[in-house]
Amino acid sequence: MKKRKSETYRGVRVAKTHVGRGVFATRTFPQDAIIGEITGELIEDPDYESDYCLWLGDDWHLEPEAPFRFLNHHCEANCDFDCFEEEDDEGNIVEKVYVFATRRISKGEELSLDYGWPADAAIPCQCGADSCRGWIVCESELPLLRAH
Ligand SMILES: [Zn+2]
Incomplete structure (x- = not known):
């Protein structure tokens, strides 16, 4: 039987944004609330890259x-x-990744992460925040980027 994914989607929906698709809250989340488990493939490779x-x-x-x-x-x-x-159910230790709210999130707000990429992976940022770094890059790597 196919595994139902409704659990993963509770409280969020995927919709279009100015930079492709994004994830939006369909309810209010208090600060520190677990929004959901990020499922996916775990890859052991220091040089792995994808979007x-x-x-x-x-x-x-x-x-x-x-x-x-x-x-x-x-x-x-x-x-x-x-x-x-x-x-897990068989007693194996498994790594789980959860996304949580770092502040109160209102219904309808787009959820976002600070990717914190290294300078060599940085791309221009279009987030529009007052404090936007101009690049999708880890704050500590920003001086490296400016030195380029
Ligand atoms: Zn930005």
Whole structure:
């Protein structure tokens, strides 16, 4: 039987934005609320790159599935993600990644992450935040980018 995905989609929907698709809240989330699990393929490769992959630390990347695949970058992001080790039904330790609200999020707001990319992966940012760095790049890598 095909696994139902409704769980993953509770509270969010994917819709068009000015930079492709994005993820929007369909209800209010209080600060620190878990919005959902980011499922996808775990890849152990320090050099792995894709448009959507999330760096989990060390050599690990996650290639996320919908809906959280479509979380856009924002320099004042309202979400972040964290990894947790959990036990599955068979007692194996599995890595789970959850996206959570870093501040209160209103119904209808677009959810966003700060991608924090290294300088060599940076692309121009169109997030429109007052504090926009101009590039999708990790704040600490910004001086490197300016030196180019
Ligand atoms: Zn920006």
